[in-house]
Amino acid sequence: xxxxxxxxxxxxxxxxxxxxxxxxxxxxxxxxxxxxxxxxxxxxxxxxxxxxxxxxxxxxxxxxxxxxxxxxxxxxxxxxxxxxxxxxxxxxxxxxxxxxxxxxxxxxxxxxxxxxxxxxxxxxxxxxxxxxxxxxxxxxxxxxxxxxxxxxxxxxxxxxxxxxxxxxxxxxxxxxxxxxxxxxxxxxxxxxxxxxxxxxxxxxxxxxxxxxxxxxxxxxxxxxxxxxxxxxxxxxxxxxxxxxxxxxxxxxxxxxxxxxxxxxxxxxxxxxxxxxxxxxxxxxxxxxxxxxxxxxxxxxxxxxxxxxxxxxxxxxxxxxxxxxxxxxxxxxxxxxxxxxxxxxxxxxxxxxxxxxxxxxxxxxxxxxxxxxxxxxxxxxxxxxxxxxxxxxxxxxxxxxxxxxxxxxxxxxxxxxxxxxxxxxxxxxxxxxxxxxxxxxxxxxxxxxxxxxxxxxxxxxxxxxxxxxxxxxxxxxxxxxxxxxxxxxxxxxxxxxxxxxxxxxxxxxxxxxxxxxxxxxxxxxxxxxxxxxxxxxxxxxxxxxxxxxxxxxxxxxxxxxxxxxxxxxxxxxxxxxxxxxxxxxxxxxxxxxxxxxx
Amino acid sequence: xxxxxxxxxxxxxxxxxxxxxxxxxxxxxxxxxxxxxxxxxxxxxxxxxxxxxxxxxxxxxxxxxxxxxxxxxxxxxxxxxxxxxxxxxxxxxxxxxxxxxxxxxxxxxxxxxxxxxxxxxxxxxxxxxxxxxxxxxxxxxxxxxxxxxxxxxxxxxxxxxxxxxxxxxxxxxxxxxxxxxxxxxxxxxxxxxxxxxxxxxxxxxxxxxxxxxxxxxxxxxxxxxxxxxxxxxxxxxxxxxxxxxxxxxxxxxxxxxxxxxxxxxxxxxxxxxxxxxxxxxxxxxxxxxxxxxxxxx
Numbered sequence: 094x095x096x097x098x099x100x101x102x103x104x105x106x107x108x109x110x111x112x113x114x115x116x117x118x119x120x121x122x123x124x125x126x127x128x129x130x131x132x133x134x135x136x137x138x139x140x141x142x143x144x145x146x147x148x149x150x151x152x153x154x155x156x157x158x159x160x161x162x163x164x165x166x167x168x169x170x171x172x173x174x175x176x177x178x179x180x181x182x183x184x185x186x187x188x189x190x191x192x193x194x195x196x197x198x199x200x201x202x203x204x205x206x207x208x209x210x211x212x213x214x215x216x217x218x219x220x221x222x223x224x225x226x227x228x229x230x231x232x233x234x235x236x237x238x239x240x241x242x243x244x245x246x247x248x249x250x251x252x253x254x255x256x257x258x259x260x261x262x263x264x265x266x267x268x269x270x271x272x273x274x275x276x277x278x279x280x281x282x283x284x285x286x287x288x289x290x291x292x293x294x295x296x297x298x299x300x301x302x303x304x305x306x307x308x309x310x311x312x313x314x315x316x317x318x319x320x321x322x323x324x325x326x327x328x329x330x331x332x333x334x335x336x337x338x339x340x341x342x343x344x345x346x347x348x349x350x351x352x353x354x355x356x357x358x359x360x361x362x363x364x365x366x367x368x369x370x371x372x373x374x375x376x377x378x379x380x381x382x383x384x385x386x387x388x389x390x391x392x393x394x395x396x397x398x399x400x401x402x403x404x405x406x407x408x409x410x411x412x413x414x415x416x417x418x419x420x421x422x423x424x425x426x427x428x429x430x431x432x433x434x435x436x437x438x439x440x441x442x443x444x445x446x447x448x449x450x451x452x453x454x455x456x457x458x459x460x461x462x463x464x465x466x467x468x469x470x471x472x473x474x475x476x477x478x479x480x481x482x483x484x485x486x487x488x489x490x491x492x493x494x495x496x497x498x499x500x501x502x503x504x505x506x507x508x509x510x511x512x513x514x515x516x517x518x519x520x521x522x523x524x525x526x527x528x529x530x531x532x533x534x535x536x537x538x539x540x541x542x543x544x545x546x547x548x549x550x551x552x553x554x555x556x557x558x559x560x561x562x563x564x565x566x567x568x569x570x571x572x573x574x575x576x577x578x579x580x581x582x583x584x585x586x587x588x589x590x591x592x593x594x595x596x597x598x599x600x601x602x603x604x605x606x607x608x609x610x611x612x613x614x615x616x617x618x619x620x621x622x623x624x625x626x627x628x629x630x631x632x633x634x635x636x637x638x639x640x641x642x643x644x645x646x647x648x649x650x651x652x653x654x655x656x657x658x659x660x661x662x663x664x665x666x667x668x669x670x671x672x673x674x675x676x677x678x679x680x681x682x683x684x685x686x687x688x689x690x
Numbered sequence: 691x692x693x694x695x696x697x698x699x700x701x702x703x704x705x706x707x708x709x710x711x712x713x714x715x716x717x718x719x720x721x722x723x724x725x726x727x728x729x730x731x732x733x734x735x736x737x738x739x740x741x742x743x744x745x746x747x748x749x750x751x752x753x754x755x756x757x758x759x760x761x762x763x764x765x766x767x768x769x770x771x772x773x774x775x776x777x778x779x780x781x782x783x784x785x786x787x788x789x790x791x792x793x794x795x796x797x798x799x800x801x802x803x804x805x806x807x808x809x810x811x812x813x814x815x816x817x818x819x820x821x822x823x824x825x826x827x828x829x830x831x832x833x834x835x836x837x838x839x840x841x842x843x844x845x846x847x848x849x850x851x852x853x854x855x856x857x858x859x860x861x862x863x864x865x866x867x868x869x870x871x872x873x874x875x876x877x878x879x880x881x882x883x884x885x886x887x888x889x890x891x892x893x894x895x896x897x898x899x900x901x902x903x904x905x906x907x908x909x910x911x912x913x914x915x916x917x918x919x920x921x922x923x924x925x926x927x928x929x930x931x932x933x934x935x936x937x938x939x940x941x942x943x944x945x946x947x948x949x950x951x952x953x954x955x956x957x958x959x960x961x962x963x964x965x966x967x968x969x970x971x972x973x974x975x976x977x978x979x980x981x982x983x984x985x986x987x
Contacts, residue, residue: 148782152780152782153782154781154782154785154786218966218969218970221969221970221973222921222969222973223973224781225719225723225725225781225785225925226921226925226973226974226975228725228781228782228785229725229917229918229920229921229925230921230966230969232914232917232918233918233921233962233965233966236914236958236959236962237958237959237962237963240955240956240957240958240959240962241956241959243955244955244956244959246955347789347793350786350789354786358782395801396797396800396801396805397796397797397800397801398797400793400797401793401794401797401798403793404790404791404793404794404797405790405794407786407787407789407790408772408787408790408791408794411775411776411779411783411786411787411790412775412776415776415779415780415783
């Protein structure tokens with residue numbers, strides 16, 4: 094029924110608009126109390142979805158986004174505050190600001206732009222940290238912003254209340270802002286940047302190895318989320334009319350984070366669910382905070398019952414459903430799944446041949462881990478169109494070599510030449526963009542994304558994303574996994590996951606392909622089929638393949654040339670026949686005392 | 691010069707407390723990837739035990755032992771009740787869980803004890819001061835410095851000489867391999883929490899002995915600082931936690947002593963900005979944990 098992403102997004106956008114109109118309509122029908130509750134709900138939801146754009150897609154929890162909300166609130170209020178109020182409450186403002194009085198829209202837009210600039214600067218610093226360290230850095234950012242707001246009295250009135258802001262946010266304005274924020278967040282999630290970022294969240298090493306610049310995508314989502322936070326803050330300021338720095342500190346961070354987490358931070362559906370649940374629960378609890386009678390039992394006044402209630406809901410959610418009530422998929426992805434079809438006719442059309450063929454030579458390759466020399470002064474060349482086997486006992490340095498040749502590890506010593514150009518100071522994303530793709534010994538797929546998305550992200554991240562859909566289709570057809578494309582990669586069987594990984598690497602349109610134990614876990618038929626596919630790839634597309642495996646039958650039948658590692662050193666190389674009879678290879682595998690009979 | 695030395699002594703005393711707290715966070719983080727927001731509430735529990743002991747006229751040395759013991763027990767209970775169900779989850783899940791625990795405990799303190807700050811009776815000697823090499827140093831500060839040194843020596847001995855400590859270090863490097871070597875997950879994790887409780891308890895006694903009061907949010911601020919210290923030193927690295935704690939304290943104390951009066955309001959933002967600056971050059975912290983480099987591909 095749904096055959097493309099666009100249709101799915103269309104359904105989503107229509108329903109977001111309907112949601113906004115209906116909820117705002119109901120609220121204004123029931124009068125001013127409900128209008129207030131619903132306005133706060135909308136404004137909170139903007140903030141929640143703003144945090145979700147960053148945290149959900151990048152997987153890094155944020156405690157600091159209320160700083161952006163605060164900047165948005167103060168900046169927009171300074172612009173809309175009537176000049177006569179400014180002259181009495183903020184006498185020390187610079188002239189240009191003291192005499193400015195804008196309407197809501199220009200004020201909000203200016204505040205958002207200012208926040209974007211601040212976020213870009215802060216983002217460069219936060220972006221250098223990973224995972225939990227980044228989370229704590231955002232916490233530090235919140236404390237810094239709070240400290241600056243309190244200290245900068247001339248502009249913010251310090252810890253005192255900032256009042257006199259015209260109350261221009263009614264329920265319809267809030268609804269409009271909310272619909273806008275939800276649509277932006279939803280579109281970002283399935284944009285190229287959003288997809289790449291989610292890939293990085295699921296598996297950072299694999300994402301980098303197919304050319305995703307994770308830090309760049311992270312910065313984009315950081316800035317976008319800051320802009321949404323600023324919108325929320327600006328609308329909040331013009332809803333409340335008066336606020337102080339405390340409004341953008343820990344208490345409200347906890348409140349908004351709880352919405353994000355209970356609903357599920359990876360989806361817009363989750364943000365809405367969480368905001369609805371927490372708003373309802375906290376409204377109910379707040380009304381009973383002063384004590385109530387339950388089944389004729391007197392419950393005394395409990396201070397902070399709302400917080401305790403919310404904390405218990407969070408604990409319950411974490412114990413039972415850590416990814417949130419809405420799970421990892423949008424509602425429309427569940428109800429209207431995409432039914433893409435890849436036909437064979439597209440295959441012929443899409444068989445874009447690899448144009449850039451190049452051979453690789455690496456000299457003096459050495460890798461030291463502390464005192465252990467894992468790879469010792471190795472020279473290796475891979476020509477285009479050949480299949481080179483790399484074998485050796487466990488721990489002989491095969492995977493380390495592969496990691497160095499793909500930029501996952503930077504060698505202690507050694508130089509890599511692609512064609513005649515040296516590759517210097519490149520990370521694995523750069524290697525992928527130069528046309529070197531790889532798979533991993535322990536499968537690294539983007540488990541929560543579909544097979545199509547897994548392969549598509551690789552195509553989008555290489556060759557500047559040119560012909561990405563064609564390359565995706567061609568890689569999927571090559572590996573014969575066309576009927577799996579809408580399944581989540583994490584749910585597939587082992588052998589199929591290996592195929593998806595190879596398809597993903599092929600979608601990078603590589604000139605060289607490294608496969609780390611591609612046949613591990615496959616049965617003999619599957620291995621046989623894989624061998625046919627691999628030799629086709631090498632012959633037809635003139636891709637050079639470096640194949641690491643323990644299956645010597647596979648290596649012997651498939652490889653043009655074999656090199657053998659032992660204890661980090663290259664001990665032999667030659668044709669399969671030569672290797673079979675090589676003395677030192679036998680020694681490495683069978684021991685020194687092995688006697689030929 | 692005198693002022694400088696005087697402030698340096700203060701910085702060492704404060705840095706010791708930050709270091710102990712950051713160590714407590716690091717011990718747990720290195721093993722299960724949890725940044726424990728509720729670490730501060732362990733401190734607060736110790737503080738309240740000291741307060742009640744003071745009211746009940748329990749001798750101070752005994753009160754200290756009870757306070758530290760309470761923090762250890764609370765840490766073990768916390769692990770058993772709240773963190774075991776989410777063990778092995780993502781860092782974000784663990785962090786959020788601990789955040790919720792912290793929130794519940796704070797609210798419980800407010801409802802069951804008091805929302806206001808409560809005085810703690812301390813022996814008079816703690817508020818006296820002595821003159822050493824021309825410097826006037828409070829007995830409580832000297833106690834803090836000595837206790838920190840003793841704790842660091844103890845911890846070093848525990849981690850390098852004791853079976854449980856060695857098991858913890860093994861688990862921190864690679865938990866699944868450590869389990870295959872016959873190390874019990876429950877023992878190691880409970881041990882890590884007990885150790886973090888011990889460190890939080892000692893830090894709490896030192897903290898309270900310099901302030902003589904306790905309130906429901908007592909642990910929140912110092913533990914925020916300890917988070918920052920842990921990041922500054924390198925998350926999950928024990929040596930880094932100590933280094934980060936001391937560096938942060940020196941930054942704070944010197945700023946408050948030497949920043950011009952007009953800038954004092956911005957002391958905290960400036961201090962954190964310096965930390966950020968350090969992190970820009972050393973994103974993995976001063977002394978990064980080994981495990982960061984050892985990820986298998």
